[in-house]
Every structure is written in C-alpha cells, then in structure tokens.
Amino acid sequence: MLNNKLYICLFILVFNIINCQEKQKSNIVSNKKPHDKTIKIILEKQLKQGANHYIEEPGVEIPKKAFKLEELNVSMFLADSLLKSNGYKTPLQSDFNKNIKLKLKRIIDNNSDKRYLYVNFFDKCDRDFNYFPYNGVEYKGIYIDKNRKIISKFYYIPELIDYQKNYPKISKIENQISSHYTIDEESYTIELWKDLASRNDDYNLSKQRSFNQQLILSLNKYLFNDDPSQLAWLINNDEYFMESLVTTFGYTEDKKLLNWVMEKNYNQADDFIKNYVFVRNCQNKLEIRENILKYIEVNTNDKEYQYAKQLLNLSNRNDWKNFSDEEYYMILAYMANTFDPLSEKYSEVGMETHAKWTILGKEYHERKPEQWNQLIKEFRKNNYYGLPNLKHALKQAESYGDISLEVSQ
Structure with a gap:
C-alpha cells in the first residue's frame, strides 16, 4: 500500500514538472x-x-x-x-x-x-x-x-x-x-x-x-525609428491604436499626437479628464499625466476652456472615490496648480452663474476650518508636490472668504 502511494506521488510530481516545462516552452521558438x-x-x-x-x-x-x-x-x-x-x-x-x-x-x-x-x-x-x-x-x-x-x-x-x-x-x-x-x-x-x-x-x-x-x-518606423512623417497616415488609418497610445498607455511625449488626441476629445472633455489624466498604473499606483495638464495650461483661453472647466467640475472628493485620501490630495493639488492660475488670467475660466472660482478657492469656501487645515498640512508634508503654482493658489484661495468673488454685472 505504501509503495502504491509513493508511486502515485512520484507520478503526480513528474507530471506537474513536465506540464510546467511545456507551459514554459509555449511562446518559445x-x-x-x-x-x-x-x-x-x-x-x-x-x-x-x-x-x-x-x-x-x-x-x-x-x-x-x-x-x-x-x-x-x-x-x-x-x-x-x-x-x-x-x-x-x-x-x-x-x-x-x-x-x-x-x-x-x-x-x-x-x-x-x-x-x-x-x-x-x-x-x-x-x-x-x-x-x-x-x-x-x-x-x-x-x-x-x-x-x-x-x-x-x-x-x-x-x-x-x-x-x-x-x-x-x-x-x-x-x-x-x-x-x-x-x-x-x-x-x-x-x-x-x-x-x-x-x-x-x-x-x-x-x-x-x-x-x-x-x-x-x-x-x-514611427515607434522605433522616430519617423514623424508616418504620423499623419497612422492617424488617418489606425485611429484607435494611435489614440490608445495616449489614452490607454499614457504616451504623451509626442506633442503633435497629443494635440490631435486632445482636439479629437474636446467635446467629451469631462470623460477625458476623468478617465485619462489621473489613472492607476499596472502597479495600482496613482499616475498623473502631466503633459496633458501642460497642454490644458498652454491651450486654454477665454474661447477654448472646456478641459480647464472640467478640472473645476471634477475637483470634489466624490469624483475620485476609487482613490485614497492621500491620492485625492495629490490629484487636487495638480488640478489647482493648472487651473487656478488660468482662472486668474482669463475672465471666462472659472465662471459659474454669477460667481468666479478657483479650485482651491472653492475648497476654502466649502471646507470647515479643520478640513482646510488638514489640506494645507497634507500639501506641506509633501513639499507641495514640487508644483510651482500651488503656494500662490493657496494664498489666493483665502481671499474667497465665506462667499466667492462676485462678478460685476
């Protein structure tokens, strides 16, 4: 009986080893x-x-x-x-x-x-x-x-x-x-x-x-020979893949490709910001696609501001339920670093009915004092994430007081 059990165990062991080797051989040529x-x-x-x-x-x-x-x-x-x-x-x-x-x-x-x-x-x-x-x-x-x-x-x-x-x-x-x-x-x-x-x-x-x-x-030639002459043909003939390079895989270094994707998605700016700017990578960590935010910063004006507008619209905690509090603070910081200077610079950016907002101005207006202090504490702890506009945006936010800045009619 013992020998039979031993033979069975050996058989299973050998079978598993062979099966493992066969799997390893798959995709080997x-x-x-x-x-x-x-x-x-x-x-x-x-x-x-x-x-x-x-x-x-x-x-x-x-x-x-x-x-x-x-x-x-x-x-x-x-x-x-x-x-x-x-x-x-x-x-x-x-x-x-x-x-x-x-x-x-x-x-x-x-x-x-x-x-x-x-x-x-x-x-x-x-x-x-x-x-x-x-x-x-x-x-x-x-x-x-x-x-x-x-x-x-x-x-x-x-x-x-x-x-x-x-x-x-x-x-x-x-x-x-x-x-x-x-x-x-x-x-x-x-x-x-x-x-x-x-x-x-x-x-x-x-x-x-x-x-x-x-x-x-x-x-x-486009991907590995850095041949920009191929871009126009690819955009016209393999639109899905070329857009996926930016949206799915986060390749934003090619400015012409990025410009095309951003212009293509302008009328779906809310979905684009929500799905493709602040994402989780394959290590389940927050990934912020800074070149997209830079595009918004450079291309926003009083006539073209849909992307910037969505940064303000999507700045609430409930919009980022799948992210931790620490990750949300970081998302908020990057949004404000991009949006708040634009709201100061352009009259139409940040307008909601009869009030004009910055992202942090809205946060200061809506948060309780202890919540605002927690936000500042988190920003400071992370050295303001190395963002150049964040300290100024925080200072400007406190000018909002209990109500937003009224716009003269």
Whole structure:
C-alpha cells in the first residue's frame, strides 16, 4: 500500500514538472528564420481553413480558430522581411526596450527565453498570451517580437504576400476545396482566400494586403525609428491604436499626437479628464499625466476652456472615490496648480452663474476650518508636490472668504 502511494506521488510530481516545462516552452521558438518548407506547410493549412466561415442561415460569420505559435513566427518573419526591404532601421536592443516601455508600458526581459509579448488594447495590465487573431471585438492587441525588434498584429500568410504568385502550386489546393459543408445538420460556407482576391470592393485581398504592409511599415518606423512623417497616415488609418497610445498607455511625449488626441476629445472633455489624466498604473499606483495638464495650461483661453472647466467640475472628493485620501490630495493639488492660475488670467475660466472660482478657492469656501487645515498640512508634508503654482493658489484661495468673488454685472 505504501509503495502504491509513493508511486502515485512520484507520478503526480513528474507530471506537474513536465506540464510546467511545456507551459514554459509555449511562446518559445527558434531564433532561426522559418524554412521555406515550413512556410509552405503553414500556407497550405491556412488555405484549407479558408479566409472566413459563415453559417448560411442567417449568414453569421464564425470566429476564427486559435493559431499556432509557428504561424505567428512566420507572420513576424514576413513582417520583418517587409520592414528590412523598405528602409526600416533595426534599433539597438536597449533603444527598442526603452521605446516599448515608454510607448506601450511593457518591460522586456532579455533574459527570458520567451520571444513574443502580447499587448492587450482592452486591458493594458493583462499579461496573458493570446493565440486568436485580431478581430476588434473579442481580441484587440499587438505582438512584440523581442528578437527581431518589431511589433505587428498577427496576419495570415495571404494577408501579407501574394501567395498565388509566390506559391502557385500550393495555391491550386483551393480549387479542390468545397466552399459548402454541413456539421450536425448546420450548413456552413467557406470564403476562400482566392475569393477575396477576386473581389472588386474594399475587401479585395490585394487592397487589404497593401494596407497591412503599410501599417506594419508606418507603425514600426514611427515607434522605433522616430519617423514623424508616418504620423499623419497612422492617424488617418489606425485611429484607435494611435489614440490608445495616449489614452490607454499614457504616451504623451509626442506633442503633435497629443494635440490631435486632445482636439479629437474636446467635446467629451469631462470623460477625458476623468478617465485619462489621473489613472492607476499596472502597479495600482496613482499616475498623473502631466503633459496633458501642460497642454490644458498652454491651450486654454477665454474661447477654448472646456478641459480647464472640467478640472473645476471634477475637483470634489466624490469624483475620485476609487482613490485614497492621500491620492485625492495629490490629484487636487495638480488640478489647482493648472487651473487656478488660468482662472486668474482669463475672465471666462472659472465662471459659474454669477460667481468666479478657483479650485482651491472653492475648497476654502466649502471646507470647515479643520478640513482646510488638514489640506494645507497634507500639501506641506509633501513639499507641495514640487508644483510651482500651488503656494500662490493657496494664498489666493483665502481671499474667497465665506462667499466667492462676485462678478460685476
């Protein structure tokens, strides 16, 4: 009996070790480029699977199956080949790592044998690897190739190269594939890649392939070659990602990109301030995007003040329930440092009905003396957070007394 238990324990131990090793091996591929034979095998597989599958009634598209790591490796190899043949300058590993950290908030571990990282646009803090292609609904993200020092979405081979021209023998396989089949009395239709190639609308495979190639080029040249000429095309053709660089990942160093995002969201200034200026990072710490506040400071005037107005509107404690008292004091300090000088400078900024406010003026008016003293104590304890306008704003706030400054009619 004892021996049997011992054997069982040993079996479980060995099984767990093997299972752990297998998990570690996932996302580990050879540094060698895919052999042409491998590309042909994967292309044949992808052609047989078809471009899209539909349920004939009512014509609903079926989500694509998970791809294999070998398919991702071929996709990234083709993307890398495209880049190298179109002037992409492969950055130094240190520069690539810095850009990934700055622009996508990911840390690259060069000692890790995992080659690829997945950046989830829906959840910047998610570190799970994804094996499903980008569809914009369930899966929206991009892959980082640490060794090749590029990024790209996953693409099927026909989405990147003219497979009919480059692999004519394999492409003939599609002539043998039936586009209709039945499973469990349900009828399905396969749209073959060659069908997409012959379409005359915007879904034409050749047009889509050209777009995919340009997207790979522009993204990598903009992010890693610091090529500003790519910005206009990217804004017009990958609006979601470019906006996400600022809103989701907090990349605000490119003034032209930041200006575009701020102008785009001007009519939703309240949501923008609430969601994208004072945020929690992936370490669950308060992150303040100071370049956005600087933009508000520079671009506010008596005609354009929606962003500044929302700093005042969202300065109450109840607006920041998910932050601690210490974090709220810091948020309030940064808001006042930006807003209060603007309220002094411009007649329309800070106006509410017949009263004109600063953020700290409103706080002084509404807080009890002991609450105001606690605010000052907190500011002093943190050396006024190193903010240049905060001491002056505190001094001006006390001129509000029991009522706000009345505006002459």
